[in-house]
Amino acid sequence: MFIALSPSNPDPMYKQVTDQIKNAVASGDLKAGDKLPSIRELTDALKISAITIKRAYLDLENDGFIITRAGLGSFVADIDRDRLKEEKLVEFRTALKGILASGAKFGIGAGDVVRLVREIEED
Numbered sequence: 001m002f003i004a005l006s007p008s009n010p011d012p013m014y015k016q017v018t019d020q021i022k023n024a025v026a027s028g029d030l031k032a033g034d035k036l037p038s039i040r041e042l043t044d045a046l047k048i049s050a051i052t053i054k055r056a057y058l059d060l061e062n063d064g065f066i067i068t069r070a071g072l073g074s075f076v077a078d079i080d081r082d083r084l085k086e087e088k089l090v091e092f093r094t095a096l097k098g099i100l101a102s103g104a105k106f107g108i109g110a111g112d113v114v115r116l117v118r119e120i121e122e123d
Helices: 013-027 039-046 050-062 081-104 110-122
Strands: 066-069 073-076
Touching: 013 050, 013 081, 039 050, 050 066, 050 073, 081 110
Parallel strands: none
Antiparallel strands: 066 073
């Protein structure tokens, strides 16, 4: 199973499932048309409530990542990779704003953050 849940993760279990499936789609580990495990199969494998998996699948369907067909199951949707990239950039922008605001309290500026990013990239 490609999903690993962590009780120490502050995110709710359904969000951990959702995020990991989104990441698998984004990385290409899951491709358009791939069948996802049924709610029952995932419930048994992860030892969590069926309601949790239903919520994750509903969120994924609402976000356009999966398509569910009654009696057939849930399948990975054909994702617009450019849209996915733009959504992730918006997420990064929000996180970076928080980092810069936090850093400003300690005299750490955007230049310091850029330097750190370059150092990390070189590693």
